[in-house]
Amino acid sequence: xxxxxxxxxxxxxxxxxxxxxxxxxxxxxxxxxxxxxxxxxxxxxxxxxxxxxxxxxxxxxxxxxxxxxxxxxxxxxxxxxxxxxxxxxxxxxxxxxxxxxxxxxxxxxxxxxxxxxxxxxxxxxxxxxxxxxxxxxxxxxxxxxxxxxxxxxxxxxxxxxxxxxxxxxxxxxxxxxxxxxxxxxxxxxxxxxxxxxxxxxxxxxxxxxxxxxxxxxxxxxxxxxxxxxxxxxxxxxxxxxxxxxxxxxxxxxxxxxxxxxxxxxxxxxxxxxxxxxxxxxxxxxxxxxxxxxxxxxxxxxxxxxxxxxxxxxxxxxxxxxxxxxxxxxxxxxxxxxxxxxxxxxxxxxxxxxxxxxxxxxxxxxxxxxxxxxxxxxxxxxxxxxxxxxxxxxxxxxxx
Numbered sequence: 444x445x446x447x448x449x450x451x452x453x454x455x456x457x458x459x460x461x462x463x464x465x466x467x468x469x470x471x472x473x474x475x476x477x478x479x480x481x482x483x484x485x486x487x488x489x490x491x492x493x494x495x496x497x498x499x500x501x502x503x504x505x506x507x508x509x510x511x512x513x514x515x516x517x518x519x520x521x522x523x524x525x526x527x528x529x530x531x532x533x534x535x536x537x538x539x540x541x542x543x544x545x546x547x548x549x550x551x552x553x554x555x556x557x558x559x560x561x562x563x564x565x566x567x568x569x570x571x572x573x574x575x576x577x578x579x580x581x582x583x584x585x586x587x588x589x590x591x592x593x594x595x596x597x598x599x600x601x602x603x604x605x606x607x608x609x610x611x612x613x614x615x616x617x618x619x620x621x622x623x624x625x626x627x628x629x630x631x632x633x634x635x636x637x638x639x640x641x642x643x644x645x646x647x648x649x650x651x652x653x654x655x656x657x658x659x660x661x662x663x664x665x666x667x668x669x670x671x672x673x674x675x676x677x678x679x680x681x682x683x684x685x686x687x688x689x690x691x692x693x694x695x696x697x698x699x700x701x702x703x704x705x706x707x708x709x710x711x712x713x714x715x716x717x718x719x720x721x722x723x724x725x726x727x728x729x730x731x732x733x734x735x736x737x738x739x740x741x742x743x744x745x746x747x748x749x750x751x752x753x754x755x756x757x758x759x760x761x762x763x764x765x766x767x768x769x770x771x772x773x774x775x776x777x778x779x780x781x782x783x784x785x786x787x788x789x790x791x792x793x794x795x796x797x798x799x800x801x802x803x804x805x806x807x808x809x810x811x812x813x814x815x816x817x818x819x820x821x822x823x824x825x826x827x828x829x830x831x832x833x834x835x836x837x838x839x840x841x842x
Contacts (some may be wrong), residue, residue, distance in 0.1 A: 472588040475531040482524050489517040490710040508665040520824045525647035525678040533589035541586045604728040630698040637687040641709040646704030650675040652696030657801035658788045730764050737786040741802040762824045767814030781826040788819030
C-alpha cells in the first residue's frame with residue numbers, strides 16, 4: 444500500500460524535476476560566467492605584470508626567470524579559458540557580447556564628456572544623453588546569462604579581414620567546408636605545405652612551435668640565438684594558417700586537438716581564387732591584420748596610446764603596410780610617420796648600413812631603409828594631425 448501512495452506523487456515529481464534542473468542550470472551558468480571573468484582578469488594581470496617587470500628589472504637573468512613564470516601562469520590560464528569556452532559556449536558568447544556593449548557605452552560616455560567640455564553639446568542635452576547611456580549600462584544587469592552559438596556558416600562574419608561584407612562572405616561561404624577533429628588529431632604538421640586556413644568554431648587545440656623566424660634565417664641574425672620552443676592555445680574564433688598560406692611556405696608549427704574540434708576550412712586554392720577576385724584589397728587586409736597583431740604582441744608598451752583597431756586602419760589609414768623586396772628602398776618621413784615597425788623580413792639603414800630584423804621598431808634617426816630579404820613587410824603608423832602641426836611649427840621656428 445505504501446508503494447501505491449508514492450505513485451500518487453509521480454505527477455508532482457514531473458513538475459518539480461524540470462524546475463530543479465532549470466535552477467541547477469542557472470547556477471552552473473553563473474558559476475561558469477564567474478570563472479571565465481576571473482580567468483580573463485588573471486590573464487590580463489599576468490600580461491600587465493610582464494610589462495611592469497620589463498620596466499623595473501635591472502638584472503636580465505631575474506627578468507627572464509620572472510617572465511617565464513608569468514608566461515607559464517598565463518598559458519595555464521588560457522588553457523582553462525579554452526576548456527570553459529568548449530564546455531559553455533553559450534555562456535561565453537553572452538559574456539563577450541555584454542562586454543562589447545559595455546565598451547561601446549563607456550566610449551560613448553567618454554566622447555560625450557569631451558563634446559560637452561568643448562561646448563559642442565550644451566549642458567542640458569549632455570545630461571539627457573548621459574541619463575540614457577547610464578540607463579543602458581544599468582540594463583546590462585538583466586542581460587541573458589547564455590546566448591545560443593551561431594551556426595557554422597555564420598562564423599565567417601568573425602573573420603576580421605572579411606569586414607562583414609556580404610560579397611566576400613558569400614564568396615567564401617560557397618567554398619568553405621566544415622572540418623571535424625577528435626581529441627589528439629593533428630590539424631597541421633610542421634614541415635608540410637599549407638592546405639588552407641582553419642577558423643575554429645568550437646573546441647581547443649595546442650600549437651607547438653619554435654620561436655617564429657619572421658622570414659629570416661638564423662645565420663643572418665647577428666646574435667644567432669637558438670630558437671626556443673613554445674606552446675600556444677587556439678580556441679573559438681582563432682585562425683590557423685594565415686601567414687603560411689600568404690607565403691606558400693612550409694608550416695613552422697604543429698597543431699594538435701586538445702578537445703574535439705570543429706573548424707571552418709578554406710582551402711589554399713579557394714583563398715587565392717578570392718585574392719584574384721578581390722585583388723589587391725583582400726590579400727593586403729590579411730597582411731594588415733597580421734602586422735597589427737605582431738606589433739601589439741611585441742611592442743604593446745610603445746603602442747599603448749595608439750588606437751589601432753583594424754577597422755580604423757582600413758577606413759582612415761591610421762596604419763598601413765608597405766612591402767619591400769630585396770634592394771628596394773623606402774624613405775622614412777618622421778613628420779608624418781610616428782612609428783615604422785618591421786613585422787616580417789629584414790632591412791638596413793641605407794646611410795649607416797645598420798641591419799634591422801623583424802620584429803623591430805625602426806629608430807627615428809633612420810631616414811631611408813633598403814630591403815635585404817626576398818620579402819619584407821613594414822607597418823607604418825601615421826602621426827596624428829596635431830603631431831604633424833607641432834612638428835611643422837618647430838621646423839618653422841628653427842628656420
